[in-house]
Amino acid sequence: MKKIWWKILAVVLLAGVIIAGLLGPVPELPILNETIRNVYFHVPMWFAMLFLYLISVVYSIKYLNTGKTEYDVMAVEAVNTGVIFCFMGLATGMLWANITWGDPWPNDPKLNSSAISTLMYLAYLVLRNALEEEQKRAKISAVYNIFAFPIMIVLLYILPRLTDSLHPGNGGNSTFGSIDMNNQLRPIFYASVIGWVLIGSWICSLRYRLRLLENKNNQID
Amino acid sequence: MKKFFLACLFAWATCLQTFAQSDIEMATGLRSSGKIYVVVLVILVIFIGLAIFLFGLDRRITKLEKNQDTK
Known part of the structure; x- marks a missing residue:
């Protein structure tokens, strides 16, 4: 985790995404016009969030298996970082929706379920602060986290696909990937997803290491 | 011959223009002006x-x- 090459890779990838994403060719579409470039920046926020929540769930399971406090710390910090990316995704999505859908918050199933899942993860963080005893807190919040993750997946990626949604790839027949995503967009989009996932993991690992240092310092005193 | 050549050139130029025109307005002007950089x-x-x-x-x-480790 402490190796530097993947951090440099993340920075280089995202610098390339910023240049190619703003200057490169994009498909010409009505209503969207140049805002199609938001695909490179808005969608990867959600991928980074999803990846961080996944890390969190894995470490929650690991915690329940072993009872090591480091795993609990990793689970919290992953959610802390994931929530930041979630809010970035919501904010950029609202800006984009205001221009293309005419309303920052049209009652789209994907938007409403993303709001519910955001509240669910905020509840996780509040729950942790409400419990004083450390072991109890770690155990209860790990169990909560394991339940919250599949509900988040259902809310964000399954329910909107069953109904009509303004988001591409949702509602109707969503199995034709070539209709939802142009091949011109793909390479830059994937580079951006990998870049933001790496940046998210980096920030998460920094917070984790800082929290471990704080814990150690508190024990010495 | 010269007239024919000119006519060909003109036809080619108009062809280019019609291909360049598209119904959807993109910010090509913004990029060509160089300020997007x-x-x-x-x-x-x-x-x-x-x-x-x-x-x-x-x-x-x-x-x-x-x-911490050395302490």
């Missing part, structure tokens, strides 16, 4: 600044961790 540079500067900040933070935490 300024925006790209501004975003790059902000992003690289943040990246350097993150690298610095990483180094400081690593230093603290090393100090």
